[in-house]
Amino acid sequence: MHYLSTRGDRTPRKFCDILLEGLAPDGGLYMPAHYPQIDAARLRALRAVYREQGYAALAFELLSLYIDDIPAPDLRRLCEKTYTPEVFGTRAITPLKKLGARRALGVESENAPQRGQFLPDSPPHSGAMGQEAGKKWAAAAHSQPTIPKSDRLLEDGFYLEELSNGPTLAFKDMAMQLLGNLFEYELARRGEALNILGATSGDTGSAAEYAMRGKRGIRVFMLSPHGRMSPFQQAQMFSLQDANIHNLAIEGVFDDCQDIVKAVSNDLDFKRRYRIGTVNSINWARLLAQVVYYFAGYFQATASESEKVSFSVPSGNFGNVCAGHVARMMGLPIDRLVVATNENDVLDEFFRTGVYRVRASRDTHETSSPSMDISKASNFERFIFDLLGRDGARVKALFQDALAQHGQFDLSADPAFAEVRARYGFVSGKSTHADRLATIRDVYARFGVTIDPHTADGVKVAREYVQPGVPMIVLETALPIKFAATIREALGHEPERPARFAGIENLPRRVQVLPAEVQRVKDYIAQHCDS
Ligand SMILES: Cc1ncc(COP(=O)(O)O)c(C=O)c1O
Ligand SMILES: N[C@@H](CCOP(=O)(O)O)C(=O)O
Secondary structure, three states: OOEEEOOOOOOOEOHHHHHHHOOOOOOOOEEEOOOOOOOHHHHHHHHHHHHHHOHHHHHHHHHHOOOOOOOHHHHHHHHHHHOOHHHHOOOOOOOEEEOOOHHHHOOOOOOOOOOOOOOOOOOOOHHHHOHHHHHHHHHHHHOOOOOOHHHHHHHOOEEEEEOOOOOOOEOHHHHHHHHHHHHHHHHHHHOOOEEEEEEOOOOHHHHHHHHHOOOOOEEEEEEEEOOOOOHHHHHHHHOOOOOOEEEEEEEOOHHHHHHHHHHHHHOHHHHHHOOEEOOOOOOHHHHHHHHHHHHHHHHHHOOOOOOOEEEEEEOOOOHHHHHHHHHHHHOOOEEEEEEEEOOOOHHHHHHHHOEEEOOOHHHOOOOOOHHHOOOOOOOHHHHHHHHOOOOHHHHHHHHHHHHHHHOEEEOOOOHHHHHHHHOOOEEEEEOOHHHHHHHHHHHHHHHOOOOOHHHHHHHHHHOOOOEOOEOEEEEEOEOHHHHHHHHHHHHOOOOOOOHHHOOHHHOOOOOEEEEOOHHHHHHHHHHHOOO
């Protein structure tokens, strides 16, 4: 497989090159030259692989379609090393949790996917939360009022896909754990080192730091918006004392951090001199790893290849749902891809109107789903590249020129815009603080399940798009403990805390506050690594 840039550079590159390179030299994002196609027979075979051999084997099968410069036995070993019950808490790695329908369907086990084949081997969140969660779950399930008749349709085939049972309690671990192992493998093979520059609104940062800490030849410089992450997220990152981890709190919002990452990456001399790489979803490897759990979710929610499912995805940087787009382009029978935003509704606005209008930092709201406080969605460029027939020159004109000059572009009159829903399956919606609280309360009251504020945004919007006969899978993107204040506000009690995070907020911190200036970040990097 070769990769090319969304902004027109068609120099063919291999996977391991773009893994280390991150952003393309022309400022674009890397995309595969084509999407390998999965027909019904192949999908059936993949279902059998997943059922009989598990998530790591499925990951290997899918990744091999895109990676032909790592020998197959090595790639398989990397997948097996990454996706283990020890790291992700359950044998299923991304179990589906059925919300409701127990009484409506008359089945026994609340937690077992009724159509799926890969039964979770544990109660919800047992990997991260332990026995207590399981007991509460069982108690709550038995004390539920009967689901009102009018809600049965709504709740039939309504699932959460658990993606947040990894080391840092957010879906980012799913890809970041693999990335850590891929980087280590490839750097050792080349005898090289890498300085990773990343931007986080709260979850990418800790996932990357936990995945890279102690790894030979890797340093991490992680930019975060000063004072805007939850106390738990700050503690997760800033309490790390490893010499190869550098936390830089930037006086700005997430978009300022991401802009700095791109500006540094676009200074090609600096990038080469200091061997700068990326771990954000601008790195194709992140997206590729995320494609796998769309397949795993599909296999659990369906019994045959003739069935379709929809996914609802809490969205900010458009990386997670873009992986769903890739899965759909490969032929996974996805009906709708529901883009759920918070009050920072740039993406919802585009999918409703055709106008993509990025917001300035001062217009980016500080919300109770803070990891989605993003107003410039990096991966959106990847979807527009596909939507516009992979016309790199046009994508460049929109993302490099129109956005810089006017802060927006308008595709409402373009015939392609009509295909957004009909051909690509995208729909969208928005969730506010009040929606979030109401959804957290509702899901807890009905099902005894506590969901985090981002997942709540996904559930709220998903409910607007449920269709009879099509399972709806909401991606659970974080665990509630990361956002305890909102859970307290919604439910009046503390979310459960995994024992390993007890007292994390009181640990000594290592963090440097810097203004949102590219040069200051470059100076810091130059001082802390050898050229
Ligand atoms: C908890 C959580 N939910 C949702 C999102 C949005 O995902 P994406 O940026 O891939 O759209 C993020 C951050 O990216 C997140 O950390
Ligand atoms: N919500 C993210 C923002 C960065 O997203 P990424 O997927 O591009 O790394 C975060 O938690 O940092």
